[in-house]
């Protein structure tokens with residue numbers, strides 16, 4: 001029996017099993033079984049790397065966004081509109097067959113946008129080009145799930161399920177469960193609060209499930225797994241069985257997702273209003289070029305991008321080319337900023353001067369752990385270098401609290 005058939009069989013068994021206190025352990029075990037099979041399914045066939053056939057696109061710019069959706073929802077039309085790169089759009093399904101990259105220039109940053117073939121139910125099991133598309137989604141920093149506003153709401157659930165099946169978790173943070181394998185010492189199970197979903201017995205049962213798996217199936221694949229009998233687990237929140245399995249599997253990817261409802265030109269205003277009010281959703285029309293600026297602003301926000309402008313000592317800030325950091329990836333502390341410029345810079349730094357929303361006064365003298373905000377200006381003061389004008393920057397005299405550097409100030413010369 002193939003892996004997919006095995007998954008189907010267990011799913012069938014789960015559907016038949018009543019959900020109650022008595023069956024809770026059995027259901028938990030079945031869930032772990034499915035998770036293990038899905039992980040096996042993700043391993044590329046022997047002798048291949050997994051991607052291939054036009055889907056290998058080099059990362060570029062300050063972040064990567066993937067367009068995921070059913071066929072003919074308008075993904076290619078959207079890519080062409082936002083990036084200027086032509087991606088063929090047509091009224092028939094599966095017009096796009098590979099991954100087409102484009103670049104969005106926004107706020108002095110470059111965002112890589114990827115157009116992809118449409119996916120359908122069963123994509124996670126390899127239907128169509130589902131597996132390749134999902135692999136690209138996993139490599140991105142943000143997923144735009146493009147939906148046809150005139151079609152069934154069920155599409156959103158189907159796609160979410162397909163992505164979940166391969167270990168993608170949308171708009172969710174990793175479970176607060178500490179999980180560590182040990183070489184000796186048995187299993188220690190602790191929690192910082194009352195647990196309502198998982199108890200010690202269920203937890204042991206799930207672990208047991210994994211031990212058996214690793215004894216039977218090539219332990220060489222994951223050498224560390226032979227020690228899974230010895231683990232320490234600490235629940236820091238009232239997590240579920242699914243959360244526990246996610247932590248044990250350890251290969252989940254937590255990605256933000258914005259649901260983009262396209263083609264609102266063909267539905268009524270009441271329906272548009274309903275869709276627009278849903279969480280993590282935005283409504284657009286490619287045909288009427290409606291709301292595309294809002295979509296860009298939303299992408300920027302979700303990616304947590306932060307522009308930092310450098311100001312050399314005694315000179316005007318360089319507003320032409322920011323250092324772009326991300327709060328989600330890599331962080332946006334002064335240390336991250338310095339590492340971005342040059343790896344050896346950090347050890348030479350005495351402190352930095354910061355103007356902008358993150359500083360309490362203008363300029364603020366900050367250490368390397370200070371967190372920077374979008375559009376801050378930073379001057380690096382190295383060891384043995386003298387502080388310029390003793391901090392009497394032009395912003396200081398009329399500072400009234402945290403504020404962004406305005407466009408007017410960017411254009412005006414900065415007195416130093």
Ligand SMILES: Nc1nc2c(ncn2[C@@H]2O[C@H](COP(=O)(O)OP(=O)(O)OP(=O)(O)O)[C@@H](O)[C@H]2O)c(=O)[nH]1
Pocket residue numbers: 069070071072073074075076077078088089090091092093094095096097116117118119262263264265266284285286287288
């Ligand atoms: N009414 C309307 N039609 C649109 C809109 N955006 C795209 N379309 C049409 O929808 C059809 C499909 O557009 P595509 O951009 O090819 O869709 P896709 O999602 O890339 O499709 P596949 O590559 O086949 O998965 C085309 O006929 C477009 O003209 C829109 O905002 N409103």
Ligand SMILES: [K+]
Pocket residue numbers: 071072073089090091092093094095096
């Ligand atoms: K199409």
Ligand SMILES: [Mg+2]
Pocket residue numbers: 075076077088089095096115116117118
């Ligand atoms: Mg297309």
